Amino acid sequence: MSDVPFKNPASGSERVLHHQVYGLVERGIDVMAITRDSGTGPTEYTYGKGLCEATYHANPVNPVSFLRSVLVKPRKILRQLESIRDYSAILSHQPFSYAALLLRRALKAKPSIYVFHSPSHEEYQLSSEYVENFKNYLFSQIRRIVENFCVKKAGKVIVLSHYMASKVQEIHNIDSKKIRINPGGVDIKKFYPGEGRGQIKEELSLPPEHIHLLTIRNDVV
Numbered sequence: 001m002s003d004v005p006f007k008n009p010a011s012g013s014e015r016v017l018h019h020q021v022y023g024l025v026e027r028g029i030d031v032m033a034i035t036r037d038s039g040t041g042p043t044e045y046t047y048g049k050g051l052c053e054a055t056y057h058a059n060p061v062n063p064v065s066f067l068r069s070v071l072v073k074p075r076k077i078l079r080q081l082e083s084i085r086d087y088s089a090i091l092s093h094q095p096f097s098y099a100a101l102l103l104r105r106a107l108k109a110k111p112s113i114y115v116f117h118s119p120s121h122e123e124y125q126l127s128s129e130y131v132e133n134f135k136n137y138l139f140s141q142i143r144r145i146v147e148n149f150c151v152k153k154a155g156k157v158i159v160l161s162h163y164m165a166s167k168v169q170e171i172h173n174i175d176s177k178k179i180r181i182n183p184g185g186v187d188i189k190k191f192y193p194g195e196g197r198g199q200i201k202e203e204l205s206l207p208p209e210h211i212h213l214l215t216i217r218n219d220v221v
Helices: 012-026 063-082 096-103 120-126 134-153 162-172 197-203
Strands: 031-037 044-048 051-057 090-093 112-115 156-159 179-181
Touching: 012 031, 012 051, 012 090, 012 112, 031 063, 031 096, 051 063, 063 096, 090 096, 096 134, 112 134, 120 134, 134 162, 156 162, 162 179
Parallel strands: 031 051, 090 112, 112 156, 156 179
Antiparallel strands: 044 051
């Protein structure tokens, strides 16, 4: 379950989720996915080989509508998916859908893993819409509390780096034995050293004898 879609990944967390879901399917593991998207509309069900995805909508612009959708829709979807087949493990990305199912005691006692991409409240604070006022401070702390609830309830917590392992320990005060580091990988079929690097450096006026690294991510401080 996740608070982002995975079909057309536009962010780092969506890409991790995308590769994780289809990687499991390729290994012959059946996946039932509950995902969330913004906006409005009915829940969308997608069925494929080894995969059943249900995407519900929750509009974050309206806090009341958002809360109602998150509390009601995941449980309804879960019941629908359980009518198809049982599940043997729970894998969660981001806190809200997972927290809603935990609060409503809808999940069975199965092994559970929480994928900690980054602190939810810090992501909210770094968003372009964030302004320092009481309302946004309150929303930020709610995110922190909800994420803490999920991390404490999960059997294991997966992070992609040692840095995020230290962050989740610092913020949520969990035992290091509960954390597993699974470094992010690179699809070498898509990304590999190109030819003519010397010419590219010359075109960009870069010193040819130096090693240059390029990183692309959210432009935030």
